[in-house]
Amino acid sequence: MVTPLGIMQKYLDKLWRVSESQGALRVLAAVSFTESIFFPLPPDLLLIPMALAKRKQAFRLAAICLFTSLLGGILGYGIGYFFMDVVGMPIIHFYGLDDKYLVIKEWYDTYSAWAVAAAGLTPIPYKLCTLTAGAFKIDFWVFIIASTISRGVRFFAIAGLIYMFGEQARYFLEKRFDLVLLATLILGIAGFVVIRYL
Template identity: 70%
Template sequence: MRFFSRLLDRLWAAAASRGAVRMLLLVSFTESVFFPLPPDLLLIPMALAARERALRLAAICLAASVAGGVAGYFVGMFFMDVAGMPIVRFYGLQEQYHAVKEWYDAYSAWAVAVAGLTPVPYKLCTLTAGAFRIDFITFLLASVASRGLRFFVIAGLIYLFGERVRYFLERRFDLVLLVTLVLGVLGFMALKFLN
């Protein structure tokens, strides 16, 4: 717990620095391929520091994250053996790799939407989506929908409620992601039903 607390303190300090937006872009992009920390950890303090920019920061986060997802997709498609599998092994995600294959068999690229909203490593889904040749447009739409929902819910809460959200998110971050996941799944089910 002490490590997590120190890490959060460093992220709060980084969020106030001059290069914070560039750092948010870099973290959002690389987290989609190989970096271990989610961009939410920077988005939250940056949005709290400038509430009027919260939605703009979420859009930056989304754009960089989806761009990273596209990079991960093509790494998986063309370089899975050389670059993708070493990343999977580095994070000890071999079992999850096979589970994601089953998700794709059952749900196509919409499995990416689940990963985009939950603590399931998004990088695993971007790499495997390319490796398993999931339809690129569906992959892209699922990524935009899930990552957008995740980042804009966080930014929207901060925009509306400010500092009170900081303490709630620090203590209940997993709960926020779970609620977002449930809402996302209900949204996808509604879209499927309407079609």
């Protein structure tokens, strides 16, 4: 009988294998890029084990996450700006967030692209903000600055903690990574729930 714990452990084992593979950097970059547009899982799930495996490269890995996330954000912004009806709305519809489209507009009317900064630091789906930022014609450079700050703080905080605490962080995460993974997934789901029921 397949249990939730068994599924989690199987996924965890696969995640560790990916983080140690030769193509891990490409996978990390791809996940970080696509998460800004449509992919549901955050790059943190790969950044953590990869930084633990190569502690001295933790900040480099965080930089890769930031750079590719911004590239994805720019593409998401462009999709929202030019192709919201054709491409952007189907993505929002897929996640069941159609009714939150105008709620996000209110956020932008009040906070401009700084609402993106909040999304970058919270479980609220970043992809939702990139697409709508373009759709509502938010100032592009404010969008970039807000995204850089929020995503940078997020990724470099993870890298910094792993770099500073090293083996302690590794020991804790190796013993409790299933809980960390579960917590990250719950936060991701919570972001969709929060935005859906605002």
